[in-house]
Amino acid sequence: MHCPIEHEETVDDLLDYAVGRLEPAKLSQLRRHVATCEKCANFTLGYREISHALDCWQAPEVTSDFNRRVLHRIEMEPPSPWYRVLFDFRFSPRLATAILVLWLLAIVGFTFNHSAGSAEPAGPRIDASQANRLEATLDDLQLLHQLDSSAPASY
């Protein structure tokens, strides 16, 4: 038998054994293990002592005006100042996750913005043949303009 205290799925059996609620099918096997395993024996003994102490504990009697005094103290408590919120700030796992996600989004957004801007220039794409045709067209227009300006005016 594996040690029940070392496995999450069987530690409940040890707790049930300690308080005498373990099902009979498992009882003899666990009893033999506890007799040979010091960790399980110490755990069982400690759990029994705590359980017994809690069973024997008597809560002190509450005075008849206990509720009234508690409510009075709550009412007399001055309201906390607005800046108290800043000092009561607690760092929680949810807050840490939110900050991490926002930070990652900022990094990713910054990286994609800058890499997209440097890799591809803004504006339409023009390949080499289109550029050559455009240059030839501009040359033709310039030649036509020169011919037009050198021709005599014919009104």
Ligand SMILES: [Zn+2]
């Ligand atoms: Zn054990």
